[in-house]
Amino acid sequence: MTITSPHNAKLKEVRALHRRRERDDRGRFVAEGEDLLAAADAAGWVPVHRLVAEGSGLAGEEVDPDLLGGVSTLGSGSRVVGVYETRWAQPVGPLCVALWGVGDPGNVGAVIRSALAFGASSVALGPNCADPYSPKAVRASMGAIFTLPVARVASIDELPGETIGLAARAGDELRGDGATAERTLVxxxxRTGxxxxxxxxxxxxxxxxxxxxxxxAAMAATIALYEVTRRP
Incomplete structure (x- = not known):
């Protein structure tokens, strides 16, 4: 049956997950749009709920299009919304990217996207980082959140391999050396470094x-990843 009531429990859950600022106690998050859900499917993620606009021809539970548009941040044109369980991994090498105090979810998502593009093994989030499963971060990751392991850490000691901190005008100039040793870019x-x-x-x-x-942070991570993965 098509969902036709705005008071439907699944629609209420989507609205609640959109409003969250931190990781939801239920450990769930929302992804919207055909491209993101296709990325989830390709990576083997099974949605808790897959809600699709009635008449769209997409697989899922049909919802009145106006109601689906009402719970979507993409607006009235949205045709599919998925709810997924969050997944947390361990930080692993040979190449890890660690973020410290990066509070903008758009930057967090963009870093995950760049990390996947340059072949990083994982992304680790230190204290005071934005939720990588918030709607803005998920969108900015362009589906990479479904492919790349994401971890949470409390200290530098938890990161794999040599830890290389990026600091303005400190240390040596970052250069690609062709090394294959395990390392983490921090x-x-x-503003705060x-x-x-x-x-x-x-x-x-x-x-x-x-x-x-x-x-x-996203631009710095992208440049650093390019540099350390290129051959000298």
């Missing part, structure tokens, strides 16, 4: 040579 927020205690905990520091003060 990246902080644009890593903090002295985190920098001291890293095995070494490196910087991206730029003429301005800073780059946002």
């Amino acid at each position: 990246i902080g927020a644009e 890593l903090g002295e205690d985190v920098e001291q905990a890293c095995d070494r520091l490196a910087h991206i040579p730029i003429s301005s003060e800073s780059l946002n």
